[in-house]
Amino acid sequence: MRWAGFGMPQNGRARLGFALCAPAMFAAATAQALPLSSLKDQGVEHIFGSYAPRGDCSQEPRVRIDENGMMFRANGRNVKPPRVEYALTFLGQSYDGITSVFFPFPVGTNDYGRVIMFVNDDEKPGIIRFDSDLPRGQRADPFHAAFTGAGPFSLCQGSVPAGTPAPPEPASTPPVQGVPAEWNNLASLVGKYPGTSGRDNIDIFERGAVAATLKARLGPKFATLRTNLSVVSPLQRAGRYFYLSGNAPHQGGVEQAYLMIDPARREVDIGLWERGKLTVYPPADGARLPVAPDIRKMLDNSPPETAVPLPGTPWEVVPVQGRAPIAYVSAAASPNIEALSLYCESGKPFMAMLLNKPATTGTMTMTWNFSGRLVNIPVQRANQGGTQWIGGLAGSQLLPLLMQHRGTVMLRINGRLEGEASLDNSAPLLRNTMRVCARL
8 A cells, every 4th residue: 555645745834744742642631621520610500400311310321410520320330430521622622502522431631531421412402412432342331331322311301400609709809919020039939820919929911021021022912922821830940941831711732822931041932822833932032942841741742833723724635646636634733633635545545644743653543523423543654754644444434524514623643632624625625536436
């Protein structure tokens, strides 16, 4: 089998070569899934209640959702997971419907388990659907299978979603201002959090030499930096340098930032992600600061400077000398995937994936997530460098779903979120390029 993904235009936009960074990339935690041990004050009170198939809570399986979490009953057993993962961006960064997605049985910090739970499924209030997310050939846990095999769950009669009354607002008191970040006081501020008010906070946005430098360096992008450090780490130190990082609420990996400070040079080094694309603002003299280990980990686990911003670019036809053209699309806001291409080889359909960093594993699973409908494609290495991967599409629903859906499709590798791909122009383009090896 030949690799069909190299007949690309020679410009950087169409260079199919983004790769996975070794297994440590897959083990990185993602800020787009929020672990919850309690559902109190999490903004999900509208889904509270008891659910069962056909809305009959006298039968099993059934599930109860309340401020204490989720309780599952099946096969005569009650299971209350100590935590669930709230998949905030499972349906896309721009999704604003009523469906909420959870991983109710996470295995560990970086393994969300084999069950996906859709509450208010298909935009229908009071409906829950459970899907299995098992690797090929793996048998489901019997308790989990009771839910994934039971069909849709409905809110049981007499089970009214509960609301939580808002707490009384505290009496207003004059705010205490944060300590301005100056070049000569950063060591004393290590461990404190950015914030313009509060005696234990650091003011890096309004007053002080650091704030003035940030405003001058970023200009109109200063407001974006402030937003993208809304959820932020405390100030930390690495040698003579100081740093912090954060993201906009629920937007890790897409809208985030880091700040490194060199008080000796009176310089700052800033990384700002917007719509999943990194832009670096180095010191005024152009000499970059050494990257602290925590910031290096953030860079390794986030979309790079070469990433395509959300929502991505339309599908393209790419000619290949001596063979049929291929269908090509760039990945958007992906830490590892640069682009994907679909092509025909010996009368059969295939997918090629190009990565921006080499992966060291021999096989992986690449998943296309169409609003909760998952298509898993096993892929194998196609070059020694571990940046090119291929997988067969025979028997898969990928091509029909690419032609039926609109908007964007979420991408994953071995269960890790990997940005999105646009579906713009996919249907007519695939109809033309894949008709020789697939019925469309």
